[in-house]
Amino acid sequence: MNAVTIIVPIFGIILIGWAAAVTGLLSDRVSDGLSEYVFAIAVPALIIGTLTRPGLTGEIAWSYWLAYFGGAGFSWLCGSLVAWRRHGIGRQGAILHGFAASQSNTIFVGVPTILQAYGEAGAYPLFLLLAVHLPLMMGFATFLIEAEGDRPLLHRLRSLAWVLLRNPIFVALVIGIAMKTVGIVPGGPVKALLDAFSVTASTCALVALGAGLKRYRVLFDLPGALVVAGLKLVVHPLIVWLLAFHVFAMPAAYAGVATLFAAMPVGINAYLLAVRYKSETGLVAASVLASTLLAPATTIAWLMILGRA
Template sequence: MSQLIAIVLPTFGLIALGFIAAHLKLLGDRAGDGLSDYVFLIAVPALIFRTLVGGGPIGDNPWGYWVAYFAGVAVVWTLGMLFATRLFGRDRREAAIHGFASGQSNTVLVGVPLILQAYGDAGATPLFLLLAIHLPIMMSTAALLIEAASSEGRKLKIATGLARTIVTHPIILALAAGVAAKSAGVQPTGAALSIVDQLAATASPCALVAMGVALKRYGMLSDRLPVLAISGLKLVLHPFLVWVLAVHILPVPPVWAGVAVLFAAMPCGINAYLVAARYKVGERTASAAVAVSTALSVVTVSGWLWVLGLV
């Protein structure tokens, strides 16, 4: 129990702190947006760069690791879309948002702090390699599905803008810079190292407080049945599928398998809401799914930590 508290309490305690601060109006929406921007644009890229440059070899990425995670994504995404159209009467555009929310993990704001708390430096390389490929695959798939179901005439413009966003995303650029520096044997020293270290140290606490502010902002009471279905797919079925594949079927090293399972066990990522807002479809459901799944993940993530033998 003490190990569970040591892993879960720092993560969800800071989320609760952000939520309470927002509820008491100590932090407003602008402050939450500013914190989120800082985390995405500066702190997490610094953390990724520092970890890749200072860590062990980065070429060891077993194929089973990728297959296990994204096979789970494919299943829950498909089910999320089927539930949306067959059970909840939504159109194909909104169904794509439901599927995206069912498979898109909250990696930066919750996943990075929690997984590093659980596995330490040993989990950093598989975490950040999956983090980098997760973003372009998930966002590109969501955009293609929504565009395929859309009759609007702006498809090429939107697709071009999305592609530009993906290839210039700071997380992907940080990964590329870290890989390049590691391959060239270049490491920051002196003042440069101190700056990177200090920025990296702020990533986890700022991300978690920002998530708490976002939870207060988006609310949890909208579109209850679809939101509960999405949350169940994301928090239970997705990590279960990854656990079966990575731990019991495919050749995945134990730490990498554990990182994949915890990555899958994260609540719905805020990108689900951002994509919904971009296309003006399913915004209410996506925002509520982010809030509800994050609240429920306090219990479900604790369960997965126990399954993985970390508590």
Template structure:
């Protein structure tokens, strides 16, 4: 079964951290390696692979981001009805309910489920997902802080240009458009780093879970987790399979992309703006712990279990 080794490695990383076999320094260093070197190498290696091609219809984008937008709206509206949550916090609740953990869980899971036929729609969605979701969150939060349009644009530009994943996507797409395929020593180095991405990402995620407190706001964390793991992918699946016409692999990639647990970027934004950090951290942990069960359900529905 696809999901067993993926979440098994996460549990091993978590158990190793709880047992003291992996310290916080090791966990943080491994996460930085995955984010800065391993996954960017995997992106470049995949995008420059000969034969990787395809066409993306508007229905694909509408299906995924339509689901993300509706889940974001639901998360924000629910948060606004709770006492003590300000507008910036409500924005972060919605962002967490729609921001997928693509790097640490999504990429390994989707590539395992769909292989070559899922690689093109996966990495193209990843390329758009990162700047669009982070851009919307940054704009909305900083608008509440009263910052000017120029300050918000400058802040977003700095966030993206310093993001190794975004830079790797730009490099990979530029090489692909130019018909340049790495060879020799550069290719060997890229392939060696890329081969470590999935396992290291899953271990890093598991070890990092030890830092998050599940009991900070369990009811709120469960609401966000259910929006992320059930509502978001359900809307995407309905749009991709019932409203629009697209290859099954594309509909499956969009649905699984949406079905991933809360992404680390939600926690990073909460830390940056110093609001709702405990709740977002708890939702990240709860959604990751529930994800093996919901992912099995989605894989079964998609015929990939």
């Protein structure tokens, strides 16, 4: 019942957002605006407010990152190899298949799910992983895709740095970690503002995700989408679970957060990257939708395995 209690509100809000978009209660403009608000204001406020909260402490365990990214790398490799065997998919398309199979929907689904499941114990490892996940995954994918171009290495790295510095989530993580390091704790009106925006983050993110799903078409390539969804929802968290619980040593909350983080559906960033490079947009969009539709069942299963049920 605990697993159901965690999952039903989260995916229920996504369903309500989708229904509101389909019936016309929410327009595409509202959905886009809500998504921009979540990325630019609400989630950055949540990150800064959480990281600077008094008493929020934890250790930096290299085994934690090795377990998560070991699973991500394995799932990425599997997704790319499967794509290589399909007719008409080139190098760029194979990279995007692998990226979709390993890129978690962290902001819209991961943050509310993990905080609901692990509470304070999961907050520090969650945002610690977010700080590394975004630049590493996006940076690696961008670098691989552009490696076949004729741009000098320095120009590629400069372009990647500029992309990250323009990302509000990344900037908020840097600010929050810096404030935590020097001991700055927001108070008074600043804390009140951060709290006011933070409480809206989860609900607005889930509504925006649900409304955005109306644009995706799962039938574009259902077999391919199901393969990517299977790698993302089952293979990725399975490898992380094996590494976190049976290979490396780390606190139980860290191992659980890493596994649940990996169990999230395909992230929106995979679709944005496909659109940017005009490759495999239909397949990646279908994978986002298929994995999100299947995620309630698989997330409940993982919550039970992790003992959060």
